[in-house]
Amino acid sequence: MPELPEVETVKRGLAPVMEGQVFGRVTLNRTNLRFPFDPKFKQRLEGQTLTRLSRRAKFLQAELSSGDRLFMHLGMSGRFTINDKPQGRYQRETGGTAKHDHVVFEMQDQHGQDGARITYNDTRRFGFMELVAPGETYRLDHIGPEPLSNQFNAPELRARLKDKKSQIKTALLDQRIVAGLGNIYVCEALHRARINPQRAAGKLKQNETDILVRHIKDILAEAIEAGGSSLRDFANTDGDLGYFQHRFRVYGQENNPCPDCAAPVQRITQGGRSTFFCGACQH
DNA sequence: TAGTTCACCTGAAAGC
DNA sequence: TGCTTTCAGGTGAACT
Numbered sequence: 633m634p635e636l637p638e639v640e641t642v643k644r645g646l647a648p649v650m651e652g653q654v655f656g657r658v659t660l661n662r663t664n665l666r667f668p669f670d671p672k673f674k675q676r677l678e679g680q681t682l683t684r685l686s687r688r689a690k691f692l693q694a695e696l697s698s699g700d701r702l703f704m705h706l707g708m709s710g711r712f713t714i715n716d717k718p719q720g721r722y723q724r725e726t727g728g729t730a731k732h733d734h735v736v737f738e739m740q741d742q743h744g745q746d747g748a749r750i751t752y753n754d755t756r757r758f759g760f761m762e763l764v765a766p767g768e769t770y771r772l773d774h775i776g777p778e779p780l781s782n783q784f785n786a787p788e789l790r791a792r793l794k795d796k797k798s799q800i801k802t803a804l805l806d807q808r809i810v811a812g813l814g815n816i817y818v819c820e821a822l823h824r825a826r827i828n829p830q831r832a833a834g835k836l837k838q839n840e841t842d843i844l845v846r847h848i849k850d851i852l853a854e855a856i857e858a859g860g861s862s863l864r865d866f867a868n869t870d871g872d873l874g875y876f877q878h879r880f881r882v883y884g885q886e887n888n889p890c891p892d893c894a895a896p897v898q899r900i901t902q903g904g905r906s907t908f909f910c911g912a913c914q915h
Numbered sequence: 916t917a918g919t920t921c922a923c924c925t926g927a928a929a930g931c
Numbered sequence: 932t933g934c935t936t937t938c939a940g941g942t943g944a945a946c947t
Contacts, residue, residue: 635941666941666943690942705942707924707940707941708939708941709924709926755925756926756939771942796917815941903918919947920945920946922943923942928937928939929936931933
């Protein structure tokens with residue numbers, strides 16, 4: 633379940649082996665992920681240099697020497713693995729693909745020497761990759777501020793939540809309000825801020841949004857730090873991230889004691905998604 | 916216009 | 932033991 637911290641960790645893992653490198657060969661093992669690939673996906677990538685890899689919300693954005701931009705979303709189960717060792721006979725002859733390996737990027741340096749082989753695997757295929765031509769707009773143009781940026785602060789959040797009648801949990805998942813938050817970290821941030829997820833978003837008090845913003849930033853920064861600690865493992869082996877090893881205070885802890893007050897953690901459904909919270913200390 | 920619900924997808928776990 | 936059902940969740944489209 634990649635959220636912003638994990639996508640940031642993935643970006644940090646991929647950037648050293650992709651930036652400044654050329655897409656030597658691109659292999660698509662199917663015609664679509666969540667959405668169909670551009671019919672010229674392969675042709676538009678091969679031979680192009682990836683000049684910069686960045687993250688916006690939960691998207692990875694690769695800027696190409698052609699001016700095209702490649703947006704990649706990991707969906708629910710997407711992950712990249714990097715193999716920067718020389719290709720063995722098996723891999724050369726079979727492509728070395730495993731089940732659900734949908735895309736393979738074989739990178740080269742500017743002299744045509746083989747670089748990293750980067751494989752995108754996505755069991756549930758909720759992820760997608762889309763190419764955007766220069767000047768073309770993309771869905772990311774309408775999303776809210778990055779939560780770790782200075783543009784995301786308490787006055788900004790108050791303004792965006794003003795008059796919102798939806799529940800605060802649902803509102804924080806709305807990417808137009810703040811970019812990159814997912815179910816897990818919204819639950820955790822609301823617990824730390826002691827705000828009941830069922831409260832109307834527009835009714836939060838000033839000090840509550842102050843505290844909420846602080847906790848959103850803290851928890852994301854901590855999670856990125858945790859993911860970063862296992863970057864080496866991610867880059868070289870099987871995609872395991874510190875993220876998954878993180879123990880959450882309320883997420884997935886139904887009926888377990890709240891770490892603050894020992895009351896049982898409750899689970900409800902909001903907008904079709906599970907919400908975990910403590911009814912005793914979140915008001 | 917704003918808010919809500921559903922489809923997409925597959926593996927794991929639960930239930931029978 | 933094996934089959935069936937349920938659940939997980941990010942995003943966009945459809946619906947209210």
